[in-house]
Amino acid sequence: MAMEYSEKVMEHFAHPHNVGTIEDADGIGEVGNAKCGDIMRMYLKIGENEIIEDVKFQTFGCASAIATSSIATDMIKGRPLSEALTLTNKAVVEALDGLPAVKVHCSVLAEQAVKAAVADYYKRKGVPCDCCGEACELCAHDHDHGEEEG
Amino acid sequence: MFVYADNAATTAMSSAAAAAMLPAMQTLYGNPSSLHQKGREANMALLGARETVARCLNAGPQEIYFTGCGTEADNWAITEGARLGAEAGKKHIISDTIEHHAVLHTLKKLEKQGFEVTYLPVHENGVVRLEELEAAVRPDTCLVTIMFCNNEIGTLQPVREIGALCRQKGILFHTDAVQAIGHVPVDVQKDNIDMLSLSGHKFHAPKGVGALYCKKGIRLKNFIEGGAQERGRRGGTEAIPAILAMAAALEESCAHLDENMAKVTAMRDRLIEGLSRIPNSRCNGDPDHKAPGIVSFCFEGVEGESLLLRLDLAGICASSGSACTSGSLDPSHVLLALGLPHEIAHGSLRLSLCEYNTMEEVDYILEQVPEVVRTLRQMSPVWLHMLEHMDDPYQ
Numbered sequence: 001m002a003m004e005y006s007e008k009v010m011e012h013f014a015h016p017h018n019v020g021t022i023e024d025a026d027g028i029g030e031v032g033n034a035k036c037g038d039i040m041r042m043y044l045k046i047g048e049n050e051i052i053e054d055v056k057f058q059t060f061g062c063a064s065a066i067a068t069s070s071i072a073t074d075m076i077k078g079r080p081l082s083e084a085l086t087l088t089n090k091a092v093v094e095a096l097d098g099l100p101a102v103k104v105h106c107s108v109l110a111e112q113a114v115k116a117a118v119a120d121y122y123k124r125k126g127v128p129c130d131c132c133g134e135a136c137e138l139c140a141h142d143h144d145h146g147e148e149e150g
Numbered sequence: 151m152f153v154y155a156d157n158a159a160t161t162a163m164s165s166a167a168a169a170a171m172l173p174a175m176q177t178l179y180g181n182p183s184s185l186h187q188k189g190r191e192a193n194m195a196l197l198g199a200r201e202t203v204a205r206c207l208n209a210g211p212q213e214i215y216f217t218g219c220g221t222e223a224d225n226w227a228i229t230e231g232a233r234l235g236a237e238a239g240k241k242h243i244i245s246d247t248i249e250h251h252a253v254l255h256t257l258k259k260l261e262k263q264g265f266e267v268t269y270l271p272v273h274e275n276g277v278v279r280l281e282e283l284e285a286a287v288r289p290d291t292c293l294v295t296i297m298f299c300n301n302e303i304g305t306l307q308p309v310r311e312i313g314a315l316c317r318q319k320g321i322l323f324h325t326d327a328v329q330a331i332g333h334v335p336v337d338v339q340k341d342n343i344d345m346l347s348l349s350g351h352k353f354h355a356p357k358g359v360g361a362l363y364c365k366k367g368i369r370l371k372n373f374i375e376g377g378a379q380e381r382g383r384r385g386g387t388e389a390i391p392a393i394l395a396m397a398a399a400l401e402e403s404c405a406h407l408d409e410n411m412a413k414v415t416a417m418r419d420r421l422i423e424g425l426s427r428i429p430n431s432r433c434n435g436d437p438d439h440k441a442p443g444i445v446s447f448c449f450e451g452v453e454g455e456s457l458l459l460r461l462d463l464a465g466i467c468a469s470s471g472s473a474c475t476s477g478s479l480d481p482s483h484v485l486l487a488l489g490l491p492h493e494i495a496h497g498s499l500r501l502s503l504c505e506y507n508t509m510e511e512v513d514y515i516l517e518q519v520p521e522v523v524r525t526l527r528q529m530s531p532v533w534l535h536m537l538e539h540m541d542d543p544y545q
Contacts, residue, residue, distance in 0.1 A: 010459075013456070013459065014460075014463055016529065019528075019529045020529075021534075030531060034492070034493035034496070034532050035491075035492040035493055036492075037453055037472060037481070037492070037493075037496045038453065039530075039531045039532055040531070041531040041534075057529075058529050058530060058531045058534060059529060059530070059531070060451065060452070060453055060530040060531055060532040060533070061453050061456065062453055062454075062455035062456055062472070063455055063456055063459045065453075065456075066456060066529070
């Protein structure tokens with residue numbers, strides 16, 4: 001059965017926002033693995049007052065993996081770090097006008113990628129990250145699929 | 151430009167098929183089982199279609215059973231082959247790892263019922279080796295089922311030799327020829343085939359019709375109870391319009407087989423040559439034993455669904471064996487059976503051509519695919535990781 005992607009998903013897939021790398025990034029997070037078919041890498045540039053000045057991403061994956069990465073970067077760009085930490089996969093799905101059930105997993109990856117990048121920023125600064133703590137290590141390496149793999 | 155390059159998924163109906171189908175819907179509406187003139191008229195047409203299909207396979211009309219699809223024919227043939235074996239106390243079946251799910255899932259069901267199945271490996275080129283088949287044969291082997299042509303990579307199996315070996319050993323031989331019929335020469339007698347499955351919509355007939363060839367003397371049991379149709383073996387009023395269209399499409403395909411093969415092979419070879427120029431790409435399947443129209447490539451660092459949908463945006467219809475397009479956790483079992491690692495199998499693209507395609511379309515594909523692959527690589531962390539260990543081929 002063919003899957004239906006929303007227009008929003010197709011728009012972000014065809015013309016993704018914030019693609020690329022940041023040379024002097026303050027935090028980098030990578031989640032997923034190639035064996036499973038998707039990897040997301042996020043780069044953060046943090047400015048004064050812990051505002052996310054710039055964010056870029058690179059994604060290997062399906063259309064929804066690219067679209068969720070794109071919209072997640074939009075959602076945190078220019079926002080305070082604390083706000084990025086409250087980003088949920090549900091919000092990502094809603095912002096894309098929905099995802100097919102088998103692709104919801106991609107939105108979880110996008111959330112994890114953002115949080116892994118933030119955790120990396122705190123780690124570099126030597127600040128203990130109580131937001132997701134060890135979970136960040138987990139999400140970066142333990143790619144659990146369940147039934148919703150895309 | 152719009153290019154339909156997914157002919158292994160399904161084909162456009164031919165004018166010949168449509169010309170046979172339309173009157174069959176509006177004027178040949180009788181039930182072939184009815185005794186009156188409309189019934190007799192429909193029955194005559196059905197007889198003619200059965201003869202045509204039989205002639206194209208070098209079979210007898212009484213050896214052709216019309217079905218609803220190729221999958222049904224596969225289910226029927228394998229289930230019956232197994233049952234006949236079990237009756238003789240033989241419960242071992244030989245197949246291979248790159249069969250279509252119509253075959254694999256039927257075999258899984260039989261395994262649960264106590265049959266033992268040996269799945270031959272296909273090696274990196276996707277071809278079954280005869281010596282391995284011979285070594286797998288046991289005294290209790292009752293059935294060998296090996297496809298004629300693989301749907302994902304286009305590999306042609308040595309069907310004639312397999313059939314000869316089965317004859318010699320007294321084992322039934324079934325082949326899923328869904329991707330072969332109408333595209334390469336198939337002769338059930340010369341090719342030593344006992345049972346063969348085919349599907350109309352792969353050679354320009356409509357969807358919803360297929361056939362099973364079953365050699366005379368093999369005593370098939372009924373697949374659908376409740377009617378005298380198909381010699382009582384498959385009840386249900388025959389889909390006359392679809393059956394007539396399939397016969398017309400097959401007749402046309404077989405009449406033009408040589409010229410179509412030459413045309414499609416030339417396009418395929420140009421496509422393979424052009425796509426091979428993309429850095430870190432590989433063409434899947436055996437270069438010497440290949441269907442005319444099926445081209446399968448893997449592009450490292452790229453995921454198949456993205457590739458497919460980007461090509462779709464560029465007007466090109468193709469398919470992929472990535473997990474995301476197969477709707478499961480794993481990429482295509484066919485690509486994995488070739489020994490490809492998951493991460494490479496995820497980046498697969500299948501382009502399947504037919505005689506309706508043109509060289510201009512091939513050239514358009516060759517303009518678009520390298521661009522799309524490059525764009526996706528530029529945003530791929532996998533590709534970035536690869537660049538840490540090699541020179542950038544795009545520099």
